[in-house]
Structure formats: structure tokens, C-alpha cells
Amino acid sequence: MLTEHVTLDVEGIDRLYLNAYQPRLQTGGEVAYFFRQHRGAKVASTLLMAPMSQAFVTAIANFAATEEIDMVHFRKHQSKDEETQRRLKAAPLLREGVLYIGVAQEKFSTFRVSKKHNPLTGHSFPWLSPADVMCNQYYFYVVDEDFGPCSSNSLPTFPTPPASISTGMSSPSASWPRRGLPLRRWTTVCSGARTRPPCKGYWTV
């Protein structure tokens, strides 16, 4: 009964959230190795992460300035999706490039240093353990020539997982405008495909 009434049947990946992670920076010991063995620090400490974060934030600001890309600071409860839709409509001819950079304060899992004591000697030593922090997340909303609209988010907090792309690939009208379909229809489908904003540290395709 169903097959008799189907005029078009489309099957595809609708959404794919990917997590970009550093396989060698997953534990406190690995982070300590990174700073001490690789970067030559005497002691592994979160103090060493701060310059990396600062440099990354500065690089993002420089990138935005050089490429003349808007940086949007999201307010609480502001819809990232709506903002992206608005900007996509405003730039219908953009084939590939960064649409804008969004900044939002969100929770993220990182490492923190705590003090531990050696039970035999009583000496204290630093210990890196996972912890949640609130930090700025940078969302790069890009348009890819092949994949269409995508989003990528990055955190300045160590180990800084960058992130993401999203498209409504499986929808019948979810084709890139250069393939001949009107942008209005295409953006509507994108909205449906991305019913929730990209999460922290994820890649969405």
C-alpha cells in the first residue's frame, strides 16, 4: 500500500556529529607528557595551557580581521540556527568560505590541576584531572562547495577540540543552490535537518 503511493524515495545520512579529538591527549598523564617531553616544560601545569589558549583566541581575532568576517557574540537563548539562516539568505552567492564566527559561552570538559601528596614522603605534587569549565566557544559557520552549509566549533581551552559541518543531505530538496534549486527551499530544509545547534566539540556533517 505504501509503495504504491511513493513517488520519490530518498535515503541518506541526514546529520553526522563528529568529535575531533587528540588521541594522545586524553588523560592527565598524556597531557603531562605533552608539556614536559614534547614542549620541554619542567612541570606540567594548567598555567602552560593559558598561553596556548590566548594565542588561539588572538589567531581567531586576527583571522576574522584579515578575512573581514563578522564575529557574533551570542546572547543567552539566542538561536544560532536563526542567525545562520538570516546570514545565509543575505549571502546567496557565497559558494565557499566562512559565513561568520559565533562566540558563545558554554560548558566544556577540560583538565585542571589539583594538589596531591605522596603518602610516603608527604611532599605535594600537581595532578591533572578532568573537569568541566565554562568557556567561550567559537563557532565557524562555513559554506563548503561540495557539502553546503557547515558549522565548526572550537574551544580555546586545552586540548581545544575544533568542530563541525552540517547539511540536510538526505532531503530531496537539500541540494546546493548551484545545482539549480532555489535557496529559499534549500535553507528551509537545512533548518529542518539541524533541529538543534551544534554541540561543543562536535563536527556535524
Place this chain on the structure above:
Amino acid sequence: MTAEKIDAVVRKWFARLPQPFTAADHAAGFRYELSILQAEFARTQVLDRPVAGRHLFEELIRENLDLGRPEKVSLIFHRRITQRTPGIFRTRVLTQGVIPTLHVSYKHSKIKQYFKLDHALRTETTINNTRDFGIGRKLVNLPALRAIGFQANRRLLEIETISQDCALAEVMFDALTQPRMIAGQAVPRLTFGDPRVMALMAALCLFFIPPYFRHGWLREKMTELMGIPAADYSPHQATYDLRRLRPHGLIERLPNSHRYQISPQGRRVTMLFVKLNNRLLRPGLSQLFDGCPKAPNRPLANAFKQLDRALEDFIQGAKITSAKNLICA
């Protein structure tokens, strides 16, 4: 969209966007890897008539409210479910406005079906944890995950389609319910309504039926369905039942084996028999003979009462003593 293409696109944008790690870090092996956090596999079926399509979808939901049961979830996701399997097995129908959506979960993953933009039936399998299916999270596992997602969509639609397509021609009904001679062999009838035949049909349309079953499996299910001790359903009886199912084309025996599988025809016939018995015959007879008199919705019972009253009035009007009074007298 392959894992390689996705990886290439991500690497391309990694190279263009600012990075916190330096080239020296990358050279030392501190490189990003990609893992799958959530994947959604969708099938969109655009229907020719939107309004009829919505009605069809609503009918699908009504017919398949038991999709969330463990045995059906097991069939949809092709995973073995035991008492230790975590998660709540239920069917959720959420209605936003007039558009209902059907949700069925398995561990962290779920399958959802809804009517999209008033034009298409959309079936989506969302995998939130690849470990639910014994697959790693790396992006290279996308093909395996894709197979699971699309197969789940297809299986769900297959079950629903079968439920909608149940149709048994009169000729076939006679062929099943009358004794026949097939290839010189007398084949016993499958009488509709006979408790043993109905139990046999119910066993064959159980959703946790294995791909292949043996004599022992049938015997176990038959005793459960008929509510009798195993001793009262002998191996000979099971053999007899298998022998009358096979020539009717409801099951097929695998070559050089004692294993059987239900045929596509068998799946349809058994489902129709069981549905007619459980959903029409039993509730209908219950109403006609005043079962559950306080039940709020008894259209058959009410209609027959009205018919009785109309007949009484008609008889009174004709000044004829009713048959009921004659019997009482």
C-alpha cells in the same frame, strides 16, 4: 558521502581555520582524529497525495503502537535483547499540532517516524552511541553504522508495510482451510478459529521469531501459546503441524537441514489470521454477548440493542406477539 570524503573536508577546513596546535605539535604526532558522536540516517518517501499520506501515516501509528516492545525493537535493530539490556522499551507518540511522531528507542539510539512538511513519510534512525551496536566510534566505522541505520529504517517500514498489505484472497483462504492433495500427498487443513491452528499462526508471526527455527523451538512456543504443559504437545504433534504448514507454503525447509524459515506468504497469512482473531473476532463476540458491560465504547453492542428495540417496536406496531414473549410464556 563516504568517510574519506568527510575526513577530507574536515582536514581542508582544519587547514584554513586557526589552529591551537603548531606544525611542530602535528609533526610530533599530536594530530586530531575524528570520531562519530551522533549519526542520523534518514529515509524520505514522498507520497503522491499529501492528505491521504497523512491518513496513511496515522493508520500506521495506530496499527503499530506495539513497535517499542523488546521483541520488535530486537527485530528492527537486529540486536538480541535480554533482561539485562538497558533502556526503556516503549513506543512514544508525540503530537505537535496535528502531526504525530512515532519514537522507538534502543539503548541510546532511537528510530523516529513522522510526516514531513505534509508531503513525505520520514523515517530516521539516530545512533547516539556506536557502542550500542558493538561498533567503534572512529569515522572509519561509518559504513558499518550506515548499514545498521538504513537497515533499521527498512525493517521498520517492512513491518509496517506488511501490516498494511495484509490481504488474503478468497481462493487462498479456501486453499488454507480445506484439506488438499499436493503432489499426491494429503495435506491437512488449517481451520480458522481452531485453537491449535491459531496458536500455530501466532507462533509464526511472533516478532522474536528467529531467522531459522527448528522443531524444538516450535514446540516450546506452542506450549506457551496454548498454555499447556510440554508433555501435552508431543514431538509428533509438532511434526504434524510442520508437515501441514510446509505444503501450504507458509514455511520453507532449508535444504539438507532440519531448520525452517517462514516464507513471505506465510508471514502475511499468519499475521492476517492472528489479527482477525485477536482484533476483530474476540472483541466483536465479547461485545455481542455483553462482555465488559461497563466499557465506554461498545459500538457493536449498542447497535445490536438498537436493532432489538427497533424490531420490538416493529412487532408491537404490527400487533404481533414477539418471539421473546412466546418463548417466555
